[in-house]
Amino acid sequence: MTPSHGRRQTSAENKHTAAESTVLPEAQAWKAMFALSLGFFMSLLDQTLVAVALPSIRREFDASLAQTLWVSSGFLLFVVVPLLFTGRLGDRFGQRRLFRIGITVFVIGAVASATASSIELLIAARCLQGLGASIQMPQTMSVINRVFARERRGRALGVWGIIGSVAAITGPVLGGALINSSSWQAVFLIHVPLGVLAVVLATLWVPRMPTYARKLDPLSVAVSLLSMLLLVGAIQQAPEADWAWWIWLMLLAGIAGLYGFIRLQATAQARGMEAMIPLFLFRNHNYRLGIIIIACMGFMAASLMLPIMLWLQDGQGLDSASAGLLMVPMALTSLFVSPIAGIMADKFHPRNLVVAGFSTMLSACAACWWIMAHEFPLWWLAVAVSLLGIGQSFVWGTNSATTMRDVEPRIMGAASGVYNTARQLGSVFGVSILSALLQITVAASGLAVGAANALLLLVVVLAIGLLTSLFYRKTI
Structure with a gap:
């Protein structure tokens, strides 16, 4: 063994030792996982609950x-915009600490939403809720990747x-039941007991993690927030504004701001600051691929229901x-297949699982297009979306585990912030772009064929995810 090889091996061993330094015994790790999952569940449940409540709120x-x-x-705007910053916090x-703060802010926003006396106050309260979700979301993935051993x-x-x-199964059913038995305010108040439980369990079961207290660059924070606000705000308003010139101006300004943000990260150390997003993260081959894949998944998951429900x-x-x-089979198959896919993710090459998942989703999405365009019986569509649920199960967990596997603990929050x-x-782009495409395809081909043809965009996006996953490398 050469001295240089020995040094490389020692460096790798030290990195893995650091990564495993916060690993908990299995029983304790699962307790922490349960506490953190309540926050994740609340964020996802909220979106489906509120979707059901919107007609009542409007009246x-x-x-x-x-x-x-709005x-x-x-x-959604206040979830997405601060994520890069809140992950690093x-x-x-x-x-x-950040998880508990995020849950607390989320619950305060929920109570404010339930007691709002005008639509303007309700929108403001929802923005506060979004900020709470943005604070807690990156912490969940960070802790999971630190308390579980790599092989688990x-x-x-x-x-x-x-x-x-x-959450996907529960939201529509629970939302309808709460509104029918009480009022739309109940869909917000349900978060109070869940939030209290999440904070208590996090205090009892989630350990304190080592922190890395270095000075963040306030200029980077400001530029990232402004850039994301311009970018996400433009995408959200684009369909309603019919992609007016000022939407494109906002997009260009947001992209220019992100470029400036990247330059600030590259020069942070020279300016005596800690980079908000350490750029060496992207030297990690699987991390780069995982970011592309999760963006494709976000695009697909958020926009899939638009043409199908129409x-x-x-x-x-x-x-x-x-x-x-008719969409319940997708959630049910995902519910049953996800744990099996998780076990397989610890044993098999991630490329094989993610390629299988994308291939299944791509085939199922193409089948949905064919069924809708030719108006086949509805049960055919139920079968196709159940296959989508199976395919998703092999991508979500496997991609998360593989993307974050070799990230150093000191930047786990930053890495999780970028990932989220x-x-x-991807979700915001998916909803906006597919909404615009639907208007074009329905006007050109009629409702049935037009809605079906819009799904072809998702076939393309899933194909990009499939091609990207072919280049995954197996990690030890």
Whole structure:
């Protein structure tokens, strides 16, 4: 063995020792996982609950459609914009502390939403809720990747995927029940007991993590917030504004701001500052690929229901409840397959699992296009979306585990912030671009064929994810 080889091996061993320094015994790690998953569950549940409540909210305040949509859009805006910053805050001040602060802010926003006396106050309260979600979301992934040993993270993140499936199933049903038995305010107040429980369990079961208290660059923080605000705000308003010239100006300004942000990260050390996003993160081959893949998944997951629900309700005459029931097979298959996929993620090459997942989703999405374009029986669509659920199960957890596997603990929060930002940006782009495409395809080909043809964009996005996953490398 050469001296240089020995030094490289020692460096690798030291890195892995550092990575494992906060690993907990299995029983304790699963307790921490459960406490943190409550926060993740609340964030996902909220979005589906509020979607069900929007018609009641609109009637209550006699609000315009644009105002009503901002109840959801304002929340999403304040989730996405600060994510790069809030992820890094966890590295500096501690993930457990930031998680509890985030949940507290989220619950305060929920109470303010329930007691709002006008649509404007409700939108403001929803923005506060979004900020709370943005604070807690990156901490969850950071802690999971620190308390579980490398060889057990796939299983843990597979269970994390189950939480998303449960929220997807629970939200529409619980939302309808709460509104029918009480009022729309109940969909916000349900977060109070869940939030209190999450804070208590996090205090009891989530350990304090080592922090890395270095001075963040205030200029980087300001530029990142402004750039993301311009970018996300433009994308959200683009369909309603019919992609007016000022939307493109905002997009260009946001992109220019992100370029400036990257330059600031490159020069942070020379300026005596700690980089908000250490650029050496992107030297990690699997991390780079994982960011592209999660953006593709966010794009697909957020926009998939738009053409399908339009086709089912306006094309086939189903009510919203019946249309929602047809999507339950996707959530159920994901619920049952996710833990199996998680176990496999710890044992097999990630490329094989993610390629299988994307291939299944791509085939299922193409099948949905064919079924909708030719107006086949509805049960065919239920079968196709159940395959989508299976495919997703092999990507979410496997991609998360593989992307974060070799990230150093001191920058885990920053890495998680970038990962979550990529996912949320994919979601925002997906909804806006597919909404615009739907208007074009429906006008050109009619409702049935037009809604189906819009799905071809998702086939392309999934193909990009599939091609990217072919280059995954196996990590030890």
